[in-house]
Amino acid sequence: MIIETGLWGGTVDPPCVLASFERSLNLRPWALAVADSEHQLTYQDLSVWIARITDLLHEAGVRAGDTVAVTGRRSAAIVAAAWAVIGAGATYLPLDTNFPHKRLAYMLAETGAKLLLHTGPDPELPAPRRAQIPAWSDVDRQTGPALAFVPCTPDAPVYVIYTSGSTGNPKGVALPHSCIDNMAHWQRHHSVHQDLRTAQFAPLNFDIWFQETLSTLGGGGSLVVMPEELRQDPIELLDWLARERIERLFLPCVALHMLATAATAFDSLAGLALREINTAGEQLVCTPAIKEFFQRLPECGLNNHYGQSESHTVSAHTLAGPSNAWPALAPIGLPLPGCEILLDTDEAGESHVGELLVAGAPLALGYLNQPELNAQRYVTIPPTAHGHTRAFRTGDLASVDNGVLHFLGRTDDEVKIRGYRVNPLEVEACLGRQPGVVEAICVPVNLGAGSRQLRGAVTVAAGTEFDAAAALAALREELPWYAIPPSISVLPSMPRTSSGKADRAAIARLLAPGDRSAVAADAGER
Template structure:
């Protein structure tokens, strides 16, 4: 591996070979063991023809093997492209086809959805399975790639019907890790692998841990999806560094404040993925963690972190909406008037943010036209630079800090994930019952979790079934891109220029078909005062009227994040503990109210 990342890892391997590098459900590795196995895999990849800059797909679950493989691919000079095995098979096939990968590393013979060269990774990382000359001091030469060679590719939502792959060179990885350690802490901190597989923050988590000599802790998939278990792991593993989307941070703070435990070892917390809002729960959590710092990281996947701001002073004085800060070293921010500014998109004084510097991606893999649209020459006072047009609206405060003010287009963030509504609309349009559709983000009242809503006009004689449409999308898209609500209409509202007027699309007001249980007086579920209280809480959290004790929390738009709000508020009111997974196994008003009644009376 070239550059700063390779140097830092080599330094810690030499100085502390027996220090723990990785702890996962299926085992653990010291730095020496990680080094040996990753080097052996790298030599195996070179024998298979991998050369600097070649894309290598990695489709593996979280665990020891994934950690070894990530490092081994980069050691071989390959460009890492991690594919989440839990994605729908069609999306995985799209990623395989559009990555242009030379080789794929998979967990078994049935894991590959497309023909082509592949290695079964478990056989390449077990010590007993590796060729002797790959394990020994000699073997194929591992030629270091150049800083401009491709290091990793990240797929993100695309507006034209499928995900797009962003090509990040080694100089970006070097700058990202060097800045993260300099801007937070270079100490060997225990770091949690929390980011989704294959996302840009995943790379930051892994190499921030290893380049500081720290240990990377890997939860099982079922643990990561349950914030209550995540909170317990933060305490059990004494995690010190955490990268987390703001909505998940808010839910973890609420859980810590009601159910506990408080993760007392946290020192560095970086929020990224969407706009950070400081909630009362976040203020309370950091007031109880005086040694912890909260960092607001901003940057699209095309640059990773480009601006940052660290909150200072007592948490009670923190602004509700912190600024996104100033450019990190090696990056520059350029503010330009919004071309064709629409009054509903940009307020007076808002400008569009362009980014330039060493953190800029090469562009989009195998898509020169899209690259040329998004990355363009930009005249500045210092001369013309290559810059990325973010589509984000910002304004500069008097102290020079930048504040996020929205988007110039329809792109949205859902639970920290970037979503292009156009990609969801393309997938929805493939259903035979759909004639027209529009997908928007909906902000429920009372600060509930932002949700996607699909507005659908059906083909004549084919009334759409919302459940069938959601099942159709679930087979094509990741969970965060599947709309939680489907609103049917006879026509979509149009603006004077003939485009869909998204501002006039109504909020969802329908609920699933009623179960056999009848609603009580006033539209609340029958079942007594506890059931009434649960229904009112669901209505507040989800933003839709709950009238039936048989309605499913998930069908109403609930997620594990919104479920965390429910269990914390119920604990505060009734003093009973209900685990998230326990709730989500039978997520109805009737089942939950019966459980509360049973435990409250015990």
């Protein structure tokens, strides 16, 4: 391991998210806190609901340090339940009932959840006790219990979420107050205003749900729960954003691309009140559609966030200047306050290029019940310039250029063609600029005998005929010969993982020699 000093975000002493909510309640008791299709709740209303759910937790014997699972459709009730669980000093475990019963049962068993709160019908999951979240209409708003949060400590876990595991079982990751307080505090002060009207878009078991919810309600803003049916309908989503006067939006990169593409069908975007969009999840490619979208929304900024489930938000970059001048591959920017970013240059063999390590405030407590994995990923390092001796190995390859961090892909996806290192993201950015291309992916495929070759795949707009020869000619004008895929395949749709990212392994299988499910255009011999 060769650790190279990277970037430092500076010192920080953020308040607890619970104290931030109490401040919003004291300063803006009658301001709108959260809205869904059935509720319009002020901060005072929300505090009463939280207090009633907290009372239910106490009746069920929940104490600080216990785990409480919560499930149901995204709603004001889920928001209230989450604040109640965190405010009671318990660890919040969000469960998506769309997941298989066996998977959810595993999560409940591994965390030792003491209680399962739910909206709607009883999900009949194996928990020691299950209880329905009290409906707002049943809450006593006059003589109910007063809101009383427990004091929080930096090492106390706020929530546990699960990511995919290599053994077949998901991996639970516990995030403490030191991480979540820091993230929420930074987000409030990084946004154009703290009290923005924010869409609640993320699924409740995604870490971005906490960024949306905790930063908004800790800053006196209004959280508006997006109807679930809009997730796959960007045209209707644009109408809803305008109708609800949404000012801040958190979107995965793929959803931002869908939204920007859909916006081309609108003669005017004047009805939108958007002031900022924050995106994360994978490399942000500033496609022509995205550049045009922000050109038509000059009052709206775009922020590219980088992080993992194991550390939440680590760094961020704001795209500045005219959107038509933005780089195709957006940087991941500068570390958050309290975060130190390091590079392990041992494998890369190049200065300022290496595996990205995270130290400082963003770190999770670790994986649940996985000591070997914790030892591999949460490593002990020599004391850094800022005194850190523990870091998380992200598995991401990155570089530092003029003090700015750039994402180069996964270390285990590093591609070398005939001895030359190739960044597939650079190839994808070039392909994505070609006429008619909606999405572009470049992956290596195995040819046997240890040989690999690049393959390109695109999806194209309806009614568009993809000109592969012209696309390949454009690649040759911008990229070195070894980065040119010998063929580009047109796919009817891009395979995706459960989190919505392009499934590169599945795409590589589709493009492997002998597969005839994609229409390929040959680049010809060089």
